[in-house]
Amino acid sequence: MYIVLLGPPGSGKGTQGQILAKFLNISHLSTGDLFREILGNPNHPLYPEVQVVKEGKLVSNEVVNRVVENGLEKPEHARGVLFDGFPRTVAQAEALDRILGKMGKKVDLVIDFDVSREVLLHRLLGRRICPSCKKVFHIKQGYAECPDCHVALIQRDDDNEETIMERFKEYKEKTAPLQAYYRNSDATYISLTVTDAEKTPQDVQEEIIGELKKRGIIK
């Protein structure tokens, strides 16, 4: 199964993506994680191309599409992929259709997270991540280190108010048009509204599983 997660920064794509991919036994491909890894390696050939991430701007379609196409050749992606943060523009969505088409596959399911701006900001400013396993936490959970890897949690460089505003702008201008793109495609489209700040990641996960069962995608 090939799944695309859509939603603004902080809407829970990473949190839900990690759990859902495990549940469905498919791989989790986060372009944000790939670019942060490149940013940590000045010798990487794409290091100059991904510097824009620090300003909250999108990496060029050409670079992103190349990275994803090369990445998809890995055997771990053969069972299916949950795409987190890709595609982010209509040009990327068209490229993904082309890449999957060559493999005789297609995007089967799109899950679109709709979360209020106020909740997004609160989540992003309080987010902490494990630099080793990439698991996502929030300061309100009270962890100083990853409970699995036992390394200190860190804050992402782009989780500051100025960069977050730029990321919101990029999302509205370039990524939101994908909602119409996928609503007009053959893929099953599930829209989840998470305006309730009290809805926990577990609540959202149960809602997703419920929707998948209702539509006969899983038993």
Ligand code: AP5
């Ligand atoms: P990326 O890493 O994809 O960042 P993003 O899209 O901005 O999304 P985030 O990772 O910030 O949020 P999320 O939706 O995953 O939320 P999360 O689950 O962490 O991309 C980073 C950058 O890379 C981009 O800005 C761009 O420059 C570049 N890039 C990446 N892909 C690209 C592409 N395809 N094209 C061009 N450029 C690209 O949750 C956030 C917080 O909320 C966490 O603390 C979490 O614990 C908490 N939380 C989640 N759900 C809940 C809940 N239900 N209740 C309470 N708290 C919750």
